[in-house]
Amino acid sequence: MTLSAEKKPEKKRTATREARRQQLIEATIDSISIRGFSATTLSTVTKGANLSHGVVNFHFTNKETLYVETLGYLAQEHYDQWHSAVKNGGDDPVKQLTGLVGADFHPKICSQKKLAVWFAFWGQAKYRPNYLEVHNDYDDQRLANLERLCSEIAEDGGYDHVDPEATARRIEAVIDGLWLQLLLYPKMLNRETAKNDCFAYLSDVFPKHFPRLPITK
Amino acid sequence: MTLSAEKKPEKKRTATREARRQQLIEATIDSISIRGFSATTLSTVTKGANLSHGVVNFHFTNKETLYVETLGYLAQEHYDQWHSAVKNGGDDPVKQLTGLVGADFHPKICSQKKLAVWFAFWGQAKYRPNYLEVHNDYDDQRLANLERLCSEIAEDGGYDHVDPEATARRIEAVIDGLWLQLLLYPKMLNRETAKNDCFAYLSDVFPKHFPRLPITK
Amino acid sequence: MTLSAEKKPEKKRTATREARRQQLIEATIDSISIRGFSATTLSTVTKGANLSHGVVNFHFTNKETLYVETLGYLAQEHYDQWHSAVKNGGDDPVKQLTGLVGADFHPKICSQKKLAVWFAFWGQAKYRPNYLEVHNDYDDQRLANLERLCSEIAEDGGYDHVDPEATARRIEAVIDGLWLQLLLYPKMLNRETAKNDCFAYLSDVFPKHFPRLPITK
Amino acid sequence: MTLSAEKKPEKKRTATREARRQQLIEATIDSISIRGFSATTLSTVTKGANLSHGVVNFHFTNKETLYVETLGYLAQEHYDQWHSAVKNGGDDPVKQLTGLVGADFHPKICSQKKLAVWFAFWGQAKYRPNYLEVHNDYDDQRLANLERLCSEIAEDGGYDHVDPEATARRIEAVIDGLWLQLLLYPKMLNRETAKNDCFAYLSDVFPKHFPRLPITK
DNA sequence: CATGAATGAGTCTTCATTCAT
DNA sequence: AATGAATGAAGACTCATTCAT
Numbered sequence: 001m002t003l004s005a006e007k008k009p010e011k012k013r014t015a016t017r018e019a020r021r022q023q024l025i026e027a028t029i030d031s032i033s034i035r036g037f038s039a040t041t042l043s044t045v046t047k048g049a050n051l052s053h054g055v056v057n058f059h060f061t062n063k064e065t066l067y068v069e070t071l072g073y074l075a076q077e078h079y080d081q082w083h084s085a086v087k088n089g090g091d092d093p094v095k096q097l098t099g100l101v102g103a104d105f106h107p108k109i110c111s112q113k114k115l116a117v118w119f120a121f122w123g124q125a126k127y128r129p130n131y132l133e134v135h136n137d138y139d140d141q142r143l144a145n146l147e148r149l150c151s152e153i154a155e156d157g158g159y160d161h162v163d164p165e166a167t168a169r170r171i172e173a174v175i176d177g178l179w180l181q182l183l184l185y186p187k188m189l190n191r192e193t194a195k196n197d198c199f200a201y202l203s204d205v206f207p208k209h210f211p212r213l214p215i216t217k
Numbered sequence: 218m219t220l221s222a223e224k225k226p227e228k229k230r231t232a233t234r235e236a237r238r239q240q241l242i243e244a245t246i247d248s249i250s251i252r253g254f255s256a257t258t259l260s261t262v263t264k265g266a267n268l269s270h271g272v273v274n275f276h277f278t279n280k281e282t283l284y285v286e287t288l289g290y291l292a293q294e295h296y297d298q299w300h301s302a303v304k305n306g307g308d309d310p311v312k313q314l315t316g317l318v319g320a321d322f323h324p325k326i327c328s329q330k331k332l333a334v335w336f337a338f339w340g341q342a343k344y345r346p347n348y349l350e351v352h353n354d355y356d357d358q359r360l361a362n363l364e365r366l367c368s369e370i371a372e373d374g375g376y377d378h379v380d381p382e383a384t385a386r387r388i389e390a391v392i393d394g395l396w397l398q399l400l401l402y403p404k405m406l407n408r409e410t411a412k413n414d415c416f417a418y419l420s421d422v423f424p425k426h427f428p429r430l431p432i433t434k
Numbered sequence: 435m436t437l438s439a440e441k442k443p444e445k446k447r448t449a450t451r452e453a454r455r456q457q458l459i460e461a462t463i464d465s466i467s468i469r470g471f472s473a474t475t476l477s478t479v480t481k482g483a484n485l486s487h488g489v490v491n492f493h494f495t496n497k498e499t500l501y502v503e504t505l506g507y508l509a510q511e512h513y514d515q516w517h518s519a520v521k522n523g524g525d526d527p528v529k530q531l532t533g534l535v536g537a538d539f540h541p542k543i544c545s546q547k548k549l550a551v552w553f554a555f556w557g558q559a560k561y562r563p564n565y566l567e568v569h570n571d572y573d574d575q576r577l578a579n580l581e582r583l584c585s586e587i588a589e590d591g592g593y594d595h596v597d598p599e600a601t602a603r604r605i606e607a608v609i610d611g612l613w614l615q616l617l618l619y620p621k622m623l624n625r626e627t628a629k630n631d632c633f634a635y636l637s638d639v640f641p642k643h644f645p646r647l648p649i650t651k
Numbered sequence: 652m653t654l655s656a657e658k659k660p661e662k663k664r665t666a667t668r669e670a671r672r673q674q675l676i677e678a679t680i681d682s683i684s685i686r687g688f689s690a691t692t693l694s695t696v697t698k699g700a701n702l703s704h705g706v707v708n709f710h711f712t713n714k715e716t717l718y719v720e721t722l723g724y725l726a727q728e729h730y731d732q733w734h735s736a737v738k739n740g741g742d743d744p745v746k747q748l749t750g751l752v753g754a755d756f757h758p759k760i761c762s763q764k765k766l767a768v769w770f771a772f773w774g775q776a777k778y779r780p781n782y783l784e785v786h787n788d789y790d791d792q793r794l795a796n797l798e799r800l801c802s803e804i805a806e807d808g809g810y811d812h813v814d815p816e817a818t819a820r821r822i823e824a825v826i827d828g829l830w831l832q833l834l835l836y837p838k839m840l841n842r843e844t845a846k847n848d849c850f851a852y853l854s855d856v857f858p859k860h861f862p863r864l865p866i867t868k
Numbered sequence: 869c870a871t872g873a874a875t876g877a878g879t880c881t882t883c884a885t886t887c888a889t
Numbered sequence: 890a891a892t893g894a895a896t897g898a899a900g901a902c903t904c905a906t907t908c909a910t
Contacts, residue, residue, distance in 0.1 A: 017869090036344035038255050041904060052871045057906060116343050123340020125401055126333050127253035132401065139402075161429050163417075169406070170414050173394025180393045181386065184342055184349065185356075189386070197387055200380075204421040212378050237894080258879060269896045274881055276894090454890090470778035472689050475883060486892045491885060550777050557774020559835055560767050561687035566835065573836075595863050597851075603832065603840070604848055610831045611824025618776055618783065623820070631821050634814075638855040646812050671873085692900060703875045708902055710873095875907075886896075 021059050021069070023049050028070045033113040037120040042066075068130045071121050074114065075138045081109050086145060093152040094209050100145060101202070104175050105195035115183045143168055157208050167205060174201050238276050238286070240266050245287045250330040254337040259283075285347045288338050291331065292355045298326050303362060310369040311426045317362060318419070321392050322412035332400045360385055374425045384422060391418050455493050455503070457483050462504045467547040471554040476500075502564045505555050508548065509572045515543050520579060527586040528643050534579060535636070538609050539629035549617045577602055591642045601639060608635050672710050672720070674700050679721045684764040688771040693717075719781045722772050725765065726789045732760050737796060744803040745860050751796060752853070755826050756846035766834045794819055808859045818856060825852050 027049035031040040042056045042063055060066040085099030104110060125131045146168035154162040178194040202210040244266035248257040259273050259280055266272075277283040302316030321327060342348045363385035371379040395411040419427040461483035465474045476490045476497055494500040519533030538544060559565045580602035588596040612628040636644040678700035682691045693707045693714055700706075711717040736750030755761060776782045797819035805813040829845040853861040 020869090036341055038341065039344065042906090043904075053873090054871060054907085055869090058870075063905060119336070120340045122397065122401065123337045124253050124255065127256065135401070166410075166414055166417060169395075169398065170391060170418055173392075173398060173414070174387060174390050175394065176397045177390025177392065177394035178386075180339065180397075181390060184339065184352070193383075197383055197390070200383060201387055201418075204418075234894085259881090260879080270880095270898090271882085271896060272894085275896095280880065451890090470775055472775065473778065476885090477883075487894090488886085488892060489890090492891075497884060553770070554774045556831065556835065557771045558687050558689065560770075561690065569835070600844075600848055600851060603829075604825060604852055607825050607828025607832060607848070608821060609824075609828065611826065611828035612820075614773065614827045614831075615820065615824060618773065618786070627817075631817055631824070634817060635821055635852075635855075668873085693902085694900080704877095704901095705875060705903085706873085709875095714901065871908105871910085873907105873909090875905100877903105877905095879903075880901090882900080883898095884896105885898105886894105887892105888894085889892080 017059070020051075020055065024051070024056060024059060024066065025070045025073050027051075028066055029074070029113065029117050032070075032120050033116040036116075037124065064128075064130070067121075068134060070117075071131055071134050074117060074121075075134055078103075078109055079138050079141070081106055082142065082145075093149045093156070097146075097149045097153065097202070098199075100142075100149065101171065101175065101198055102195065104179075105191050105198070107191070110179070110182065110191050110194075112183070112186060115179055119180065119183055143172065146171060153206050153209055157206060159206060162205065171198075171201070171205075174198055234276065237268075237272065241268070241273060241276060241283065242287045242290050244268075245283055246291070246330065246334050249287075249337050250333040253333070254341060281345075281347070284338075285351060287334075288348055288351050291334060291338075292351055295320075295326055296355050296358070298323055299359065299362075310366045310373070311423075314363075314366045314370065314419070315416075317359075317366065318388065318392065318415055319412065321396075322408050322415070324408065327396070327399065327408050327411075329400070329403060332396055336397065336400055360389065363388060370423050370426055374423060376423060379422065388415075388418070391415055451493070454485075454489065456507075458485070458490060458493060458500065459504045459507050461485075462500060463508070463547065463551050466504075466554050467550040470550075471558065498562075498564070501555075502568060504551075505565055505568050508551060508555075509568055512537075512543055513572050513575070515540055516576065516579075527583045527590070531580075531583045531587065531636070532633075534576075534583065535605065535609065535632055536629065538613075539625050539632070541625070544613070544616065544625050544628075546617070546620060549613055553614065553617055577606065580605060587640050587643055591640060593640060596639065605632075605635070608632055668710065671702075671706065675702070675707060675710060675717065676721045676724050678702075679717055680725070680764065680768050683721075683771050684767040687767075688775060715779075715781070718772075719785060721768075722782055722785050725768060725772075726785055729754075729760055730789050730792070732757055733793065733796075744800045744807070748797075748800045748804065748853070749850075751793075751800065752822065752826065752849055753846065755830075756842050756849070758842065761830070761833065761842050761845075763834070763837060766830055770831065770834055794823065797822060804857050804860055808857060810857060813856065822849075822852070822856075825849055 024045065027045045028040070030048050031044045035044065043053060045066070046053055046056060056063070056066060060069065082100045082103035085103045086096045089096030089099045108114075121131055125135070147164045150162065150167045150171075151164040153159070154164060154167075175198055178189075178197060181189050182191065182194055196213060199210060200213065203212045241262065244262045245257070247265050248261045252261065260270060262283075263270055263272060273280070273283060277286065299317045299320035302320045303313045306313030306316045325331075338348055342352070364381045367379060367384045367388075368381040370376070371381060371384075392415055395406075395414060398406050399408065399411055413430060416427060417430065420429045458479065461479045462474070464482050465478045469478065477487065479500075480487055480490060490497070490500060494503065516534045516537035519537045520530045523530030523533045542548075555565055559569070581598045584596065584601045584605075585598040587593070588598060588601075609632060612623075612631060615623050616625065616628055630647060633644060634647065637646045675696065678696045679691070681699050682695045686695065694704060696717070697704055697707060707714070707717060711720065733751045733754035736754045737747045740747030740750045759765075772782055776786070798815045801813065801818045801822075802815040804810070805815060805818075826849060829840075829848060832840050833842065833845055847864060850861060851864065854863045
């Protein structure tokens with residue numbers, strides 16, 4: 001081995017640009033989840049990332065840009081999760097729907113931490129067109145998928161009364177609503193129960209495809 | 218009618234304490250709904266109320282106190298709405314449930330303005346125990362009512378598979394989720410459609426009691 | 435007796451102008467002594483006097499005027515105390531000096547409360563010509579008296595080295611310095627000890643006229 | 652000397668942390684001495700230091716912290732002055748006492764500026780335990796030294812009636828009282844006269860060791 | 869690339885003063 | 890005379906952003 005091999009494996013002072021950005025985004029999520037949106041400052045973010053005050057404005061033009069990219073990261077992560085779950089469902093719409101819905105209750109997605117950040121953003125979304133833009137694309141795709149699956153299952157099961165569009169919207173609504181309850185009352189509801197709740201809803205709509213679970217309580 | 222009767226009802230300089238407080242609370246709702254939580258300052262509130270900067274600290278000890286009382290006002294208004302609707306339902310649980318759920322889509326409650334404020338508060342709730350406290354009492358009562366109604370209807374209809382507690386939670390979740398969609402995508406969804414969506418869910422669960430509406434779209 | 439005799443003896447709503455002013459001045463002294471100059475506001479004063487917020491500006495043009503008159507009251511009280519003590523000393527300069535000095539350690543004058551207020555004013559005096567003006571007249575008279583007495587006693591006792599003016603100044607200095615110590619370290623020093631200290635100094639200067647007290651400690 | 656040596660010592664934008672803090676402390680002393688405690692604001696301080704508003708909260712957590720450290724600086728400066736003077740007195744208690752007392756009238760310590768600040772602090776001390784704490788240690792040491800010196804001189808001179816503790820207290824009192832007179836009536840009394848006054852007092856107590864100065868006036 | 873001192877606009881809060889009642 | 894609601898100027902403090910090093 002030559003001397004040139006003596007690279008220090010410690011945290012490099014000069015991390016790659018992308019790594020730094022990622023580090024800051026994660027610190028942002030942490031900070032928002034710990035103390036909320038309005039108490040999160042660039043200081044709390046950089047302190048959490050063990051970096052100096054100034055880096056943020058170095059890697060992101062703006063505090064706002066940092067936020068937008070943080071939301072983008074969250075949305076992408078969510079997308080990846082349900083999208084691959086749908087893929088893994090093969091040709092079976094039931095398996096696909098199970099995957100799509102189940103993804104929303106995956107620990108990686110549906111943690112107290114992430115939920116806190118999601119609702120922090122949603123609480124602001126109306127006034128920040130940027131936030132909505134980030135959402136839109138992802139949401140559209142997800143709703144389209146949901147609708148397609150509802151449609152396929154409805155056809156397959158002869159659920160004549162099912163309006164795929166409205167049903168897709170309703171499924172999404174139940175999930176969001178359960179997320180809110182998980183966020184506000186973590187002691188009353190846990191992720192597993194919420195997930196069952198959600199599937200119980202699918203049983204109500206597509207009873208032949210989603211057999212009812214026994215009442216656990 | 219004489220001229221002397223034409224007293225101008227000009228803004229009185231000294232209003233009663235309670236009136237001023239109410240005025241400020243409403244200005245707070247306005248400001249939060251217009252520009253969001255983090256862009257709302259005491260200035261935006263007082264300017265909106267056409268009052269001087271100092272009044273807030275005169276009538277409320279704190280900015281935070283103003284917020285808590287604003288949330289309290291919103292929660293009370295909501296409570297009054299569904300509670301009287303339930304009362305008007307007489308002995309019939311279906312009418313009561315219809316009232317309870319319908320109240321959440323009443324224009325007074327489910328306006329863009331109010332929704333914005335609700336989610337603004339929810340986005341902060343985790344970090345402000347005060348906010349949660351305000352909620353808790355109201356939410357508990359509402360859930361208890363919902364559960365009772367599900368229970369009564371289930372018994373009446375022989376819906377053996379219905380778990381009243383989980384069903385109540387699910388109904389609440391659909392509503393909250395629809396609220397979020399109304400907030401984020403007001404162009405895609407209107408209050409009436411959302412309400413129908415919600416009742417369509419009740420049809421799924423209690424088909425005998427909530428006959429299906431025809432698919433409109 | 436007629437009906438006109440039914441005067442209520444309760445706190446009259448309409449106290450005489452002078453009584454109200456006095457009441458406010460005393461509340462000012464109380465407030466300054468309790469929480470210091472910079473924490474004293476018109477609110478703390480009026481609250482202490484059980485009066486409404488607005489009265490101050492009614493009876494005094496100014497907060498500053500209130501302060502000046504408060505200082506004036508204190509100075510007058512002090513003056514009355516030593517002046518009458520001097521008078522009571524008859525023709526005897528020693529008795530007069532004893533009275534003059536003793537007055538400064540009279541409980542009415544030398545209380546923690548009053549000391550606090552005196553030093554609060556002195557801490558501000560330099561920047562408020564008004565405060566100094568109030569002082570000047572009183573101080574001049576007092577120094578003149580002190581000087582006269584030193585002069586008389588020096589002559590009587592043949593204390594050739596005594597410079598009446600400087601001695602007077604020094605006596606005044608000891609007293610002020612002891613006051614400061616009483617204020618800052620009330621646990622180390624009490625009024626009686628301070629007074630003895632002061633007379634011990636007189637014994638140093640005029641040994642024949644002020645016989646030494648035994649060392650008590 | 653070459654031209655290259657003529658570096659301008661222009662105000663550096665980024666000074667060392669300690670230098671900035673010192674600069675701010677001195678600006679605080681200036682401001683308090685110019686306009687008093689209650690008229691001193693962070694603005695007057697920073698303006699005096701030609702710095703921006705925000706620096707104070709950058710270098711000191713608090714306005715109060717800035718004040719405490721300012722008092723600390725003053726106290727330390729005073730301590731250094733008398734302590735080194737005592738040291739310079741060698742083994743001779745008279746020389747030491749002369750140094751200790753003389754230090755209090757040194758231009759660096761006993762300037763109008765510094766006196767103003769001292770009394771500003773004393774006027775507040777009762778309500779700010781922090782201020783007293785800063786004092787205590789320094790004062791205790793000083794009094795202990797004074798007492799020791801009085802004791803040594805008394806023994807040496809056979810001044811049987813001298814109570815070292817009370818005498819020490821009295822000496823301190825005279826000095827503080829003279830400081831007050833210097834502050835309030837700078838036109839009537841100057842530092843030199845005050846100092847002589849003080850030594851005249853020592854002559855009264857320890858006539859053999861502090862020979863009387865001729866009456867100058 | 870990175871640091872961290874510095875800036876200054878903006879926020880909450882306090883409070884002397886005014887004034888309708 | 891007295892009350893107490895209202896005003897608005899001013900102060901302490903925060904923080905996104907800039908920039909010398």
